[in-house]
Amino acid sequence: xxxxxxxxxxxxxxxxxxxxxxxxxxxxxxxxxxxxxxxxxxxxxxxxxxxxxxxxxxxxxxxxxxxxxxxxxxxxxxxxxxxxxxxxxxxxxxxxxxxxxxxxxxxxxxxxxxxxxxxxxxxxxxxxxxxxxxxxxxxxxxxxxxxxxxxxxxxxxxxxxxxxxxxxxxxxxxxxxxxxxxxxxxxxxxxxxxxxxxxxxxxxxxxxxxxxxxxxxxxxxxxxxxxxxxxxxxxxxxxxxxxxxxxxxxxxxxxxxxxxxxxxxxxxxxxxxxxxxxxxxxxxxxxxxxxxxxxxxxxxxxxxxxxxxxxxxxxxxxx
Amino acid sequence: xxxxxxxxxxxxxxxxxxxxxxxxxxxxxxxxxxxxxxxxxxxxxxxxxxxxxxxxxxxxxxxxxxxxxxxxxxxxxxxxxxxxxxxxxxxxxxxxxxxxxxxxxxxxxxxxxxxxxxxxxxxxxxxxxxxxxxxxxxxxxxxxxxxxxxxxxxxxxxxxxxxxxxxxxxxxxxxxxxxxxxxxxxxxxxxxxxxxxxxxxxxxxxxxxxxxxxxxxxxxxxxxxxxxxxxxxxxxxxxxxxxxxxxxxxxxxxxxxxxxxxxxxxxxxxxxxxxxxxxxxxxxxxxxxxxxxxxxxxxxxxxxxxxxxxxxxxxxxxx
Numbered sequence: 001x002x003x004x005x006x007x008x009x010x011x012x013x014x015x016x017x018x019x020x021x022x023x024x025x026x027x028x029x030x031x032x033x034x035x036x037x038x039x040x041x042x043x044x045x046x047x048x049x050x051x052x053x054x055x056x057x058x059x060x061x062x063x064x065x066x067x068x069x070x071x072x073x074x075x076x077x078x079x080x081x082x083x084x085x086x087x088x089x090x091x092x093x094x095x096x097x098x099x100x101x102x103x104x105x106x107x108x109x110x111x112x113x114x115x116x117x118x119x120x121x122x123x124x125x126x127x128x129x130x131x132x133x134x135x136x137x138x139x140x141x142x143x144x145x146x147x148x149x150x151x152x153x154x155x156x157x158x159x160x161x162x163x164x165x166x167x168x169x170x171x172x173x174x175x176x177x178x179x180x181x182x183x184x185x186x187x188x189x190x191x192x193x194x195x196x197x198x199x200x201x202x203x204x205x206x207x208x209x210x211x212x213x214x215x216x217x218x219x220x221x222x223x224x225x226x227x228x229x230x231x232x233x234x235x236x237x238x239x240x241x242x243x244x245x246x247x248x249x250x251x252x253x254x255x256x257x258x259x260x261x262x263x264x265x266x267x268x269x270x271x272x273x274x275x276x277x278x279x280x281x282x283x284x285x286x287x288x289x290x291x292x293x294x295x296x297x298x299x300x301x302x303x304x305x306x307x308x309x310x311x312x313x314x315x316x317x318x319x
Numbered sequence: 320x321x322x323x324x325x326x327x328x329x330x331x332x333x334x335x336x337x338x339x340x341x342x343x344x345x346x347x348x349x350x351x352x353x354x355x356x357x358x359x360x361x362x363x364x365x366x367x368x369x370x371x372x373x374x375x376x377x378x379x380x381x382x383x384x385x386x387x388x389x390x391x392x393x394x395x396x397x398x399x400x401x402x403x404x405x406x407x408x409x410x411x412x413x414x415x416x417x418x419x420x421x422x423x424x425x426x427x428x429x430x431x432x433x434x435x436x437x438x439x440x441x442x443x444x445x446x447x448x449x450x451x452x453x454x455x456x457x458x459x460x461x462x463x464x465x466x467x468x469x470x471x472x473x474x475x476x477x478x479x480x481x482x483x484x485x486x487x488x489x490x491x492x493x494x495x496x497x498x499x500x501x502x503x504x505x506x507x508x509x510x511x512x513x514x515x516x517x518x519x520x521x522x523x524x525x526x527x528x529x530x531x532x533x534x535x536x537x538x539x540x541x542x543x544x545x546x547x548x549x550x551x552x553x554x555x556x557x558x559x560x561x562x563x564x565x566x567x568x569x570x571x572x573x574x575x576x577x578x579x580x581x582x583x584x585x586x587x588x589x590x591x592x593x594x595x596x597x598x599x600x601x602x603x604x605x606x607x608x609x610x611x612x613x614x615x616x617x618x619x620x621x622x623x624x625x626x627x628x629x630x631x632x633x634x635x636x637x638x
Contacts, residue, residue, distance in 0.1 A: 090435050110475070116409050116435065117471035123439065124464030127446050131454050131461065138457060139450055145443030152436035156429070 004054055007313040011059065015306035018069045019062055026058050026077040033078070033125055043110075056310070057084055057184045063306050064188025064199050072133045076187030079141055080180060082126035087148055089119040130187075137187055144183035151175030159237030160257050166244055170208060178207025198296050202307065205291035209284040210314045215240035216280050219268045231264030241283070243267075246276035288315055323373055326632045330378065334625035337388045338381055345377050345396045352397070352444055362429075375629070376403055376503045382625050383507025383518050391452045395506030398460055399499060401445035406467055408438040449506075456506055463502035470494030478556030479576050485563055489527060497526025517615050521626065524610035528603040529633045534559035535599050538587045550583030560602070562586075565595035607634055 012019045034046040058077035065073040092105040093115045107115035123145065130137050154172045158164050185199035219242045221230035233240050234255045247253045253274075255267050271277065291311045295304055331338045353365040377396035384392045411424040412434045418424060426434035442464065449456050473491045477483050504518035538561045540549035552559050553574045566572045572593075574586050590596065607630045614623055 086439075090439065093431070093435060112412070113475045114472060116412060116438075117468045117475070119435075119439075120405075120409065120442065121465055121468035121472070123442060124461055124468060128458060128461035128465065131458055135450050135453070139447060142443055142447035142450065146440055146447065149436045149440035149443060153433060153440070156432045156436070 003316070004313075007309070007316060008054070008059065011063075011306050011309045011313070014302060014309060015063055016067065016302050018067060019306075022062050022069050022073060022077070023055070023058065025074045026055070026062075026081070029074055029078045030081060033082070033129065055081065057081055057180060059310065060181060060184035060203065061188040061191075063303060063310065064185040064192065066188075066192040066194070066300065066303050068188075068191045068193075070191060072137075072191040073188065075130055075133050076137060076184070076191060079126045079130040079137075080144075080184045080187065082122045082129065083141060083145055083148070084180060086119040086122035086126065089115050089122065091152075093119070133187070133190070137190055140183045140186045140190075144180045147175045147179035151177075151179075155238055158239060160255070161239060162243070162247060162254060164239045164244060166241065169239070169241055169244055173208050173211040174204065177211040178204045181207035181210070199307075201294035202291045202311075205287040205294065206311050206314050209287040209291070209311075212241050212280055212284040212287070213314065216242055216277055216284070219243075219271050220277055221268070229261040229265065230268045231261070234264045234267055235259060235261065241280045242271050242276045245279045246271040246274040249274040249276065285315060288312070322635070323632075326628070326635060327373070327378065330382075330625050330628045330632070333621060333628060334382055335386065335621050337386060338625075341381050341388050341392060341396070342374070342377065344393045345374070345381075345400070348393055348397045349400060352401070352448065374400065376400055376499060378629065379500060379503035379522065380507040380510075382622060382629065383504040383511065385507075385511040385513070385619065385622050387507075387510045387512075389510060391456075391510040392507065394449055394452050395456065395503070395510060398445045398449040398456075399463075399503045399506065401441045401448065402460060402464055402467070403499060405438040405441035405445065408434055408441065410471075412438070452506070452509070456509055459502045459505045459509075463498045466494045466498035470496075470498075474557055477558060479574070480558060481562070481566060481573060483558045483563060485560065488558070488560055488563055492527050492530040493523065496530040497523045500526035500529070518626075520613035521610045521630075524606040524613065525630050525633050528606040528610070528630075531560050531599055531603040531606070532633065535561055535596055535603070538562075538590050539596055540587070548580040548584065549587045550580070553583045553586055554578060554580065560599045561590050561595045564598045565590040565593040568593040568595065604634060607631070 012023065031046065057080040061077040061080055062073060065076075089106050093107045093112055098105060098108045105115070106118050110118070126141060126145075127138060130141055151172050151174075154175060158168065158172070181203040182200050185203040186197065189195065189197075189199055215233060218233045218240070219230060229235075234243070237255075237257060239255070243253070243255060250270065253267070253270060255264070259267070288311045292308055295307060299307070331342065350365065354361050376399040380396040380399055381392060384395075408425050412426045412431055417427045424434070425437050429437070445460060445464075446457060449460055470491050470493075473494060477487065477491070500522040501519050504522040505516065508514065508516075508518055534552060537552045537559070538549060548554075553562070556574075556576060558574070562572070562574060569589065572586070572589060574583070578586070610630050611627050614626060618626070
């Protein structure tokens with residue numbers, strides 16, 4: 001069992017006996033949707049859906065729903081994962097990525113056209129899946145879908161601009177990552193009959209921490225990813241927190257377009273030498289702590305403990 | 320005034336005095352949405368929205384709504400046009416097209432990344448726009464969005480396969496084109512308080528005729544498009560009705576991958592020599608006639624006459 005699988009297993013155990021069957025129904029439904037889209041799409045969408053992934057967003061829906069285990073919880077969890085999958089498929093088009101989660105990407109297997117259409121289809125299916133949950137639920141998903149696209153556009157607008165501020169970086173992370181975490185918690189809360197926004201600060205903060213640590217990882221290059229060049233963000237012009245913080249110490253730091261992978265690794269080393277990775281990690285840890293402390297006081301014990309563990313798992317990925 | 324503008328003007332006149340103000344509100348709202356998406360997107364989305372286009376789908380929504388002129392009609396018209404615009408932006412990514420409606424495409428102006436994200440954003444906005452109209456409306460749009468993506472996938476799966484049947488071609492046209500026409504009429508009908516499907520046969524048939532005639536145009540090459548190579552469908556492997564029908568007369572006809580534009584023009588000439596263009600046009604005319612005769616008997620006179628004119632306008636584009 002991988003570390004990530006062990007963590008999910010612990011979270012499921014802590015959250016209560018209703019969670020594992022719910023997650024199983026989510027998997028079943030994701031496969032059914034992927035398989036029910038004509039032969040071409042089925043091949044690619046099924047590949048996308050079975051390639052694994054942590055299912056962190058569906059887990060948030062299920063946990064935010066408290067003890068509720070109705071069809072609406074499954075719909076919400078399925079819908080957020082479909083939007084997430086659609087985003088990944090489109091991101092891989094942009095990056096012309098060959099592999100994701102160890103499997104060929106849709107764009108590598110089927111070409112750009114298939115990948116764009118597959119992403120569009122997964123996105124459309126997410127909305128129709130969620131319809132029986134009502135207008136508030138679809139609104140939450142629609143807002144997140146818009147935010148994801150806006151974040152992607154912002155990233156491109158800011159490409160190769162070394163003067164991006166921390167605030168602007170965090171705003172981009174909010175759009176690209178945290179908003180879908182917030183939507184996941186909102187969808188779960190709605191099913192619990194709770195006010196949809198109670199978990200929003202929690203979801204936002206772990207989403208930001210998740211993205212910051214992902215960006216740290218791209219510079220630090222953990223052992224388990226040996227073989228993958230560090231600095232892919234630098235190469236595609238994505239200015240992230242480690243670079244921004246490092247530049248406060250070393251104003252001569254640059255990451256211009258057209259670097260070789262070897263040059264990007266040198267920039268990674270210079271970033272690390274400033275202590276910026278530790279500073280960025282510290283910010284992520286603060287956000288995780290803030291996330292936990294923002295949980296409403298009246299949450300039942302199992303739900304609170306499970307959400308605490310989710311927050312910890314965001315950090316543990318990078319320990 | 321262009322011929323197309325004159326036709327729309329006549330349709331608006333026939334349909335009644337409520338139609339022109341409605342269409343103006345649709346334009347206003349499309350621009351407001353395009354402009355309300357952060358500076359990067361606004362530039363590209365506004366360009367997409369102001370580049371013209373016939374606004375045929377919004378017109379169908381407005382006409383299907385009968386005399387209704389509420390906010391729901393505007394929402395429906397805006398939503399179908401947003402989905403249509405999203406599709407065009409993504410199609411241009413696939414084709415790496417430089418111009419559309421005489422303006423640089425989003426992909427040409429901003430690159431692939433911007434274009435994929437812009438399409439995603441327009442798509443998400445379409446759904447959130449329509450939310451206040453309720454679940455039936457969003458379902459209609461979601462089904463159409465799925466169909467569009469399925470049609471695109473089908474087109475790629477069938478690329479360069481000369482044995483595609485007429486039935487399979489028509490099914491693809493239904494997914495890629497007619498389904499959004501059907502959704503447009505459904506959205507309008509829902510606002511009129513009518514049964515959503517009454518205009519579906521009409522919408523389906525003019526959608527199919529529209530696509531067939533578009534495909535004929537790609538082979539015949541009308542005078543006003545001189546300068547554009549004929550046979551772009553042949554070059555990207557899209558097997559269309561003229562080719563399928565021509566091959567029934569001339570079994571040696573082929574359109575393999577890797578042709579030059581000049582070779583594609585030769586294939587266009589061979590298709591035309593079989594009489595397949597006239598056969599395809601005749602099929603489209605039959606569909607237009609069928610569309611008109613399928614209109615419910617109890618439609619008010621102005622609505623019926625306006626819809627008849629819409630059907631005629633589909634043909635007139637190619638006269």
